[in-house]
Amino acid sequence: MKISKRVFLFGVLMCVFALLAACGSSDTGTSDANGEEVFEWSLASIYTDPSTSTEFNAFGVSQQTFADLVEEKSEGRIKINNYYNSVLGANPEMFQNLRIGDLVAYYGEPMANVDERLGVLKLPYLFRDFEDVEKVLSNPDGELFHLYSEWLADHDVKLLAVAPGAFRGITNAKHPVVGIDDVSDLVLRIYEDPVVNSFWGSISNAQPLAFSEVYTALETGTIDGLEFLASSVVQRQFYEVTDHYTDIDWQWASGGTLMIGKEYWDALPDDLQEIVEEAAWEAMAHQGELEKEFTQIALGELEEKGVQVYQLTDEERSEWIDYARSLDEEFRDYVGADVFDQVMEIIESID
Known part of the structure; x- marks a missing residue:
């Protein structure tokens, strides 16, 4: 039996509306x-x-x-x-x-x-490690958790x-990345965000690109690499089209x-x-x-897959942190001075 296009489309719309209604129900x-x-x-x-x-x-x-x-x-x-x-x-x-x-x-x-206040959580090197996150944000008594709660309550x-x-490193197909100068010749995929663009825009050829297009872009050489989680590099099989990974851990995800x-x-x-x-x-x-x-498993697996993994020393990482802090006035304007100062005061109080 032949079904008219109008009837078919009506049926599809009804299914969509039913799904949305179910999702909004309690x-x-x-x-x-x-x-x-x-x-x-x-x-x-x-x-x-x-x-x-x-x-x-x-x-x-x-x-x-x-x-x-x-x-x-x-x-x-x-x-x-x-x-x-x-x-x-x-x-x-x-x-x-x-x-x-x-x-x-x-x-x-x-x-x-x-809400522009939420952009403060994307600041480069806001946290040094998981322990910092757990002290002030991933913690029901954390000061930053309570502040975040207030913003969302609005x-x-x-x-x-x-x-x-998690923390985001960098993977690429061209050469090892240790210092900031090492990304100057790289075309890097970034996601669309003012903080991300400010950080990568002046030190690399940063190109916003839909995530669905990343693998093909790496494969064809349209981009050289991207900033990403080590575990996700493995999960998405980017090791097939990149050769180097560095744990710069520039941004908390x-x-x-x-x-x-x-x-x-x-x-x-x-x-x-x-x-x-x-x-x-x-x-x-x-x-x-x-x-x-x-x-940790991902870093080992990347090496097994032929990717050269480089883990920064504290001294090497400090170059990236200093660069990030040099952009703080830009970030302060973006998220708002009061929010920036309030969050930085919390971060600086971490032991």
Whole structure:
């Protein structure tokens, strides 16, 4: 039987609308065997579904861990449906849907194009290492965590927890990178962001490029390399088209922010709120443990694949840090003087 194009398109649209409606729902109309209210949530991210891949997938695994812990600790009173692989949109779309109540929960990276204050978390060498992150941000008592919570609350978003995340190095097909001068002849893919552009724009030929095009661009020589996580270089098989990796760790990857819409949070009774927060911090700690492990495994695997891995000495890294700090006035203008000064005061207080 031949179906008209109009009928087919109508059917597709109905499916899309049904999916979006399901994602924005919090089912408070059912009860469990004890007569207690049962909540059903959607949780979305750009990360890989751990049912298809767990290796070098700390973010995807920790998302599933959170959902499992919540259901277990709440004894089924909260059920979370996970959406992976950007099926509900890229980070900007998901955060926007979270803000307006069309998405219950989101695990990812709120963008500075929504709130310029959020750009401060992308500052080069904001943190020296995972320990710094865990002291002030990936910690329910951390000063920076409380500040971040205030910013997201302005968008009707409840910040549940922040993962220790990861750090971005650099991989390329041309030659080893040790000092800043070593990137002057490289065409580097960057993602679109004022802080990223300021950092790389004056020391390399920095080119914004859609991530989906990176592998082919490396393969054809359109770009020489990119700044990226060691674990993701392995996961995305960029070792096939690059020859060098350096752990410059220039930027903390803040993609492990776990959030829920305020209206859905407020609908929970106190005991379930406590359970959700407890599960959130346990899952985020798991992300950090996995990422640290995966980073070390990835560096070894890159070498096995023929990539020359260079790990900077403290002295060599200080050149990059000094360069980053020379740009602070630009960054201060971008994120706002008050926010910049407030965050830097917190960072400088780290022991």
